[in-house]
Amino acid sequence: MTHAVHDLGGQPAGPIEFAEHERTFFDQRVDAMMRILAHPEHGHYTVDAMRRAVESLPENQYFELGYYERWVRAIKQLVVEKGLLSEDELNCKLAALRSEQRPA
Amino acid sequence: MKPVFVTGDKVKVRAAEVATHCRTPHYLRGKRGIVARVFGAYPNPEQLAYHRLGVPYLPLYQIEFDFKEVWGKAAGATVITADIYQHWLERDN
Amino acid sequence: MSGDHHHPHGDKAHDHDSHAPVSEAHDISSESALLERALRELLIEKNIFTAGDLRRQIELTESRTPELGAKVVARAWTDAQYKARLLADAKPAIENLLGIDLNLTPELTVVENTAARHHVICCTLCSCYPRAVLGIPPAWYKSPEYRARVVREPREVLAEFGTQLPDDVEIRVVDSTADMRYMVLPLRPRDTGHLSEQELIALITRDSMIGVSVLAGSQY
Structure with a gap:
């Protein structure tokens, strides 16, 4: 029987962690980007596509990554799927940001 | 798509397995329930997830499941409700 | 952008929702x-x-913070006609009361907790939540543990939240699996008939509107 990683109802699980997490700028920006890109009227994809992208993360990533870390990966997948950005553009940008962070 | 169920109807969630995106939780597949509320019709999420239009829209129902039907054991007076699209439901007579 | 957001009143609703960001996450x-x-x-x-x-x-x-939900609850407690409209069709009742536009937000249903019937909401598939009236969901609501367990052992999960209900109170676990979002209208605590709407708002917690807790003074 297949069981999708996100489909958790009734699965074995431990105690609930009650700590309230501060929302960070990272969280806010990812949340806002997702909401703009999946806007019901002028978005580029639907929240359903967003869910599908999150659910298709490998199981270890789904559970190890933070909530908005999963989202940012889903946004990446979908903007490439929809042709808003190319894989190459993203890789160039990431390389530029990395070299900026590690000045020679 | 026209709604075929009304409040109070007995239904059974299809026991299908799908590898693509869907919003029918696994723990409710094959379970019997009762239509508690009839909502409107909504774009098919199984299509929206892949950038398709989601037509025809699907009637959506809130289905009420007895806890024992879902988990095989009683837990006092406990009910689970979930919202299930029509194509996942069959009539249970 | 950390300090530009404040709540004029009803801080009780935010005891568990300090949502102002303070720093980048480490x-x-x-x-x-x-x-x-x-x-x-x-x-x-x-x-x-x-x-x-x-x-x-x-x-x-x-x-969008739980104070919005609290205003809706307080009005429903004090105005039976409003409550009837809210339970029948939540969105217009909320839009009219709060002066906010819910046109582009998901569908919304308010479910009423009574002395005989207690609702608790969840989303086993992702993190569907009535954001329009409660804001961003708490981390535990999105956690695998809550999502996995609340449908299978709801009384135990409620007990972990410190919520013990008599056995004869029906528990309805509401799994938000599709286009509808749900908010709980909590049971009004006893001996609050003399309180103003503002004072009532201050009593109402986010968790009571999710249904993992009941308000102090609720009588079963």
């Missing part, structure tokens, strides 16, 4: 932070959205 991997920045900068460069769009979206999201 537990976000540098890879995730880099990816966020790369996406944001490229999408802005390409004019997919502007920095202003992002800012406005963040402000809209941050303006």
Whole structure:
């Protein structure tokens, strides 16, 4: 029987962690980007596509990554799927940001 | 798509397995329930997830499941409700 | 952007919702932070959205807090006709009361907790939540543990939240699996008939509107 990683109802699980997490700028920006890109009227994809992208993360990533870390990966997948950005553009940008962070 | 169920109807969630995106939780597949509320019709999420239009829209129902039907054991007076699209439901007579 | 958001009253509703961001997370991997920045900068460069769009979206999201839900609950407790309208068709009743536009937000249903019937909401598939009236869901609501367990052992999960209900109170676990979002109208505590609507708002907690807790003084 297949069981999708996100489909958790009734699965074995431990105690609930009650700590309230501060929302960070990272969280806010990812949340806002997702909401703009999946806007019901002028978005580029639907929240359903967003869910599908999150659910298709490998199981270890789904559970190890933070909530908005999963989202940012889903946004990446979908903007490439929809042709808003190319894989190459993203890789160039990431390389530029990395070299900026590690000045020679 | 026209709604075929009304409040109070007995239904059974299809026991299908799908590898693509869907919003029918696994723990409710094959379970019997009762239509508690009839909502409107909504774009098919199984299509929206892949950038398709989601037509025809699907009637959506809130289905009420007895806890024992879902988990095989009683837990006092406990009910689970979930919202299930029509194509996942069959009539249970 | 940390200090520009405040609540004029009803701080009780926010005891468990300190949502003002204070810093970058230290537990976000540098890879995730880099990816966020790369996406944001490229999408802005390409004019997919502007920095202003992002800012406005963040402000809209941050303006939605449990105090909105608390106002709806307090009105429903004090105005039977309003309560009937709210339970029959939540969105227009909430829009009229709060003066907010819910046109682009998901469908919304309010479910009423009584001395005989207690609702608790969840989303076993992701993190569906009545954001329009309660804001961003708490971390535990989105956690695998809550999502996995609340449908299988609801009384035990409620007990972990400190919520013990008599055995004869029916528990209805509401799994938000599709287009509908749910908010709980909690049971009004006894001996609150003399309180003003503002004072009632201050009693109402986020968790009582999710249904994992009941308000102090609730009588079963």
